Amino acid sequence: MDKKLSEFKAGDEGDVKSVAGEGRIRRRLFDMGITPSAHIVMRKVAPLGDPIEVNIRGYELTLRKSEAECVVMTVNER
DSSP, X not given: OEEEGGGOOTTOEEEEEEEXXXXXXXXXXXXXXXXXXXXXXXXXXXXXXXXXXXXXXXXEEEEOHHHHXXXXXXXXXX
């Protein structure tokens, strides 16, 4: 099952299927390590939904919801 990273809830995890977006946003996501097949675990979501905190490649990363909208994930069932 595929869904956007922005739709994840705390505790959800999955693998990056693709990264959408253009130019700066796409480059920024790649620079942060969000590349196809990278494993991501959703750690926290701010009370108003922005920003979100994820664990990727052994470190904590905070993303804006608009950035997370560009990341298509394959969901790993618990």
